[in-house]
Amino acid sequence: MTIDFDRDGGPLDDAMTSARSGAMIANHTGRLILTTEDPSASPDGEKLIAAMARADLIGARLDERSNRLGTGPRDCAYRIGDGFLSLVSFTGCAVRIATAPDPLAPFCHLRFPPLAPHPQLYAGRNTRPPRCRDCRGRLENWRERTAQWANQPDLCVPCPSCGATRPPWQWDWKEQGGFGRRTILIEEIFPGEATPTDALFDLLRAASGIGWRHFYVRD
Ligand SMILES: [Zn+2]
Known part of the structure; x- marks a missing residue:
């Protein structure tokens, strides 16, 4: 296994100049999203950042x-x-991780959005229709419902197959999307390319007092 760390920054100012001149920007690779198992939980962000530091x-x-x-x-x-690779596990035999900030190209970094006022949907082009937890039926028209979910977060969604109703975050989104108020985004990670280790879940639980989960989203 080769881990090729590109830690020291490149010619950032030149790259930013070409960003302003309209250079092509590659598609989003994807992100690994960590959020609480209970999507309505709101653990303290400062404590989480301090624990991760x-x-x-x-x-x-x-x-x-x-x-x-x-x-x-x-x-x-x-x-x-420096502790990132002991807390996030990459698959594959030759892992190359770009870590130097680059306004044009993907590089690995972490983002902390502010606490959302209610469970917010994170979904992308990798997201598939979620399944009913009773009958496994699919909610095929989920994309048409997202605006309504943003405005009425407690709205229950009836299953088209069996009629059971539950809020959108209680459908089974697998690791292709999900809801949360407090999220940690690890950019840019192709879905499934890296997974959080047990040690990382332990760290988040210790800092917040509650359990965490993960999924992947590509813009
Ligand atoms: Zn159902």
């Missing part, structure tokens, strides 16, 4: 201009820390 999961804070995905006004983003 102590474990060297995260390193220096990133300038938003260094990130091709951009960040919201209240988001914050960090470089990966």
Whole structure:
């Protein structure tokens, strides 16, 4: 196994100049999303960030201009820390992880969106229709319902196959999407390319007092 760390930054200013001149930007590779098992939980963000910094999961804070995905006004983003690879497990025999900030190309980093006021759907082009937990029937028209879910988060969704009703986050989205209020986004990770270790789940549980889960989303 080869781990090729590209830790020291490249010619960031040149790259940012070409970003402004409209260079082609590659598709989003994907992200690994960590969130609480209970999607309505709201653990303290500062405590989580402090615990991740102590474990060297995260390193220096990133300038938003260094990130091709951009960040919201209240988001914050960090470089990966020296302990990252002992807490996130990569598959494959030759792992190459770009870690230097680059406004044009994918690089591995962590983002912390602000706490959402209610469970928010994270879904992308890898997301498949969720299944009913009673009959395994699929909710084929889920994409048409997302705007309604954003406005009426407690709306129950009847199963087209068996009629059972449950809120959208209680459908089975597998690891292709999901709901949460407090999320940690690990960019840019192809779905399934990396998984959180038990040690990472233990760290999050210790910092928040509750259990965590993960899934993947590609924009
Ligand atoms: Zn059903």
